[in-house]
Amino acid sequence: MSNIDKMTANEQLFTELTPKESAVVEGGYATIYRHINRQGGGITRYSLDSNLVNDGFNDEASSITVSKGEVWQLFEHINYTGQFRFVPEGTWNLTDLGFNDKLSSLRRVV
Numbered sequence: 704m705s706n707i708d709k710m711t712a713n714e715q716l717f718t719e720l721t722p723k724e725s726a727v728v729e730g731g732y733a734t735i736y737r738h739i740n741r742q743g744g745g746i747t748r749y750s751l752d753s754n755l756v757n758d759g760f761n762d763e764a765s766s767i768t769v770s771k772g773e774v775w776q777l778f779e780h781i782n783y784t785g786q787f788r789f790v791p792e793g794t795w796n797l798t799d800l801g802f803n804d805k806l807s808s809l810r811r812v813v
């Protein structure tokens with residue numbers, strides 16, 4: 704499915720939900736970056752990603768931005784396994800968390 708097809712599918716999903724349900728589904732986001740200080744290009748996820756290998760982002764992330772009011776859990780291995788870190792809202796360098804170039808899956812927990 705192309706990105707445009709995905710966007711269209713998401714729009715269709717949201718129009719079928721009540722405003723309150725849409726707010727829950729939309730939530731916030733986490734953007735991970737290849738280098739520290741949000742450099743090197745990033746990808747954004749809105750709820751979870753079980754396998755960053757498929758995104759060409761395995762063991763690459765060095766910084767992350769978590770949107771307001773959320774907490775994300777970062778995992779060393781795919782499918783939410785291995786060592787992990789909890790990251791609250793804000794921008795963080797994973798070098799400071801002992802988690803540089805380790806991230807392989809992630810999910811929103813709050």
Ligand SMILES: [Ca+2]
Binds near residue numbers: 737764
């Ligand atoms: Ca990196």
Ligand SMILES: [Ca+2]
Binds near residue numbers: 804806
């Ligand atoms: Ca890893």
